[in-house]
Amino acid sequence: MIFTLAFRNLFHDRIRLAVTLIGILFSIVLVAVQLGLYFGASRMITANIDRAKGDLWITAFGAKSYEDGGMLLTQRERHQALATPGVDRVIPLVVSFAEWRKPGGGSSRVVVVGADAEDGGLEPWNLVSGTWENVKAPEGIAIDQSYFGELGIDGLGATAQIGQGRVRVRALTNGIRSFTQSPYAFMPLSRARSLLGADSERATFYLVQLAPGADAGAVRQALLQRLESAEVLTKAEFRDRSLKQWLFRTGAGIALIGGALLGILVGTVIVAQTLYSSTKDHLNEFATLRALGSSSSYIHKVILTQAGLSAVIGYMLGMAIAILIVAASQGSALPIVMTPQLAFGLFALTLSMCAISALSAIVKVTKIDPATVFSR
Numbered sequence: 001m002i003f004t005l006a007f008r009n010l011f012h013d014r015i016r017l018a019v020t021l022i023g024i025l026f027s028i029v030l031v032a033v034q035l036g037l038y039f040g041a042s043r044m045i046t047a048n049i050d051r052a053k054g055d056l057w058i059t060a061f062g063a064k065s066y067e068d069g070g071m072l073l074t075q076r077e078r079h080q081a082l083a084t085p086g087v088d089r090v091i092p093l094v095v096s097f098a099e100w101r102k103p104g105g106g107s108s109r110v111v112v113v114g115a116d117a118e119d120g121g122l123e124p125w126n127l128v129s130g131t132w133e134n135v136k137a138p139e140g141i142a143i144d145q146s147y148f149g150e151l152g153i154d155g156l157g158a159t160a161q162i163g164q165g166r167v168r169v170r171a172l173t174n175g176i177r178s179f180t181q182s183p184y185a186f187m188p189l190s191r192a193r194s195l196l197g198a199d200s201e202r203a204t205f206y207l208v209q210l211a212p213g214a215d216a217g218a219v220r221q222a223l224l225q226r227l228e229s230a231e232v233l234t235k236a237e238f239r240d241r242s243l244k245q246w247l248f249r250t251g252a253g254i255a256l257i258g259g260a261l262l263g264i265l266v267g268t269v270i271v272a273q274t275l276y277s278s279t280k281d282h283l284n285e286f287a288t289l290r291a292l293g294s295s296s297s298y299i300h301k302v303i304l305t306q307a308g309l310s311a312v313i314g315y316m317l318g319m320a321i322a323i324l325i326v327a328a329s330q331g332s333a334l335p336i337v338m339t340p341q342l343a344f345g346l347f348a349l350t351l352s353m354c355a356i357s358a359l360s361a362i363v364k365v366t367k368i369d370p371a372t373v374f375s376r
Contacts, residue, residue, distance in 0.1 A: 023270025024314025030263030032322035036336035038256040044179040052122045054207030065242040069204035086214030091121035092203035094192040101161040102152030109182040114192020124186040130171025142171035147183040163195040311354035
């Protein structure tokens with residue numbers, strides 16, 4: 001009976017129902033897009049860090065992020081790290097912004113990533129054309145195929161100039177995008193140093209791989225004591241630092257989260273107003289139920305069930321639209337991410353939003369005097 005009453009109340013006024021569903025739909029789509037952009041941006045920022053095979057990162061003091069590593073480290077830090085008990089390998093990486101001069105004129109920026117795949121530290125992934133052996137060939141680099149327009153090239157074999165030398169695209173990746181909108185250009189370590197004019201023994205980061213059974217915390221403390229001119233970070237710490245730099249110090253993350261909160265607020269207000277109006281229009285019916293002996297909790301359940309039905313229908317419609325937007329964004333510079341966890345979280349959020357919205361209607365019903373039914 002509770003479900004039947006809630007269903008009839010909800011569908012009695014189709015126009016009001018449409019307004020309710022539009023409010024929920026708008027809220028779900030906005031929150032899904034904003035949070036999807038946030039998670040998509042987070043993945044782009046940390047993709048290289050997550051793919052790098054290292055338990056600890058040695059960085060220069062003040063390194064802000066993966067793309068902005070600060071001053072170059074020397075071989076001295078590498079030798080000191082190798083001499084530390086529990087350290088198996090120390091792999092150098094060179095990462096830096098550089099100017100990309102287009103073959104047809106003009107320039108752009110890229111992020112040079114210099115690493116030797118043979119060292120087991122980092123290599124380009126999701127290769128769709130070419131191999132690492134092709135990248136090792138003279139002038140070879142690997143870039144993502146989504147940046148052809150940005151870089152002024154048309155595919156494999158295209159040439160351009162980075163820094164002090166010429167490069168040739170010999171491999172293509174798919175889906176390795178950059179939050180800074182400066183494409184990653186993967187190449188061997190020595191080529192990166194040469195193009196950037198860096199000393200042949202310097203590096204932006206050192207990836208530390210631990211010996212089997214070594215305690216990461218103990219090794220890190222030992223490294224901190226030995227390396228007076230560098231920082232030693234865990235992978236999680238370096239991820240967090242990069243995320244804070246690009247998402248919060250630039251304000252991008254705050255804007256995305258703020259948009260999601262705005263969607264929640266708008267949806268809650270619209271649903272609350274609609275449920276309140278619906279309850280007010282049916283006060284006589286609720287007064288009749290009270291006069292017949294229905295408890296307050298019974299009527300409250302009717303209103304909450306009505307809110308739950310609105311949540312389920314609105315969520316289904318909103319998610320259908322959100323999934324279409326997610327699919328359409330996959331080829332864009334900032335793809336939207338939708339995970340099962342996010343979808344479930346949005347459903348829980350929708351139910352909570354509608355339950356909170358029902359409070360105004362419940363308060364109104366609570367004040368009903370059953371005697372009013374006899375005065376009609």
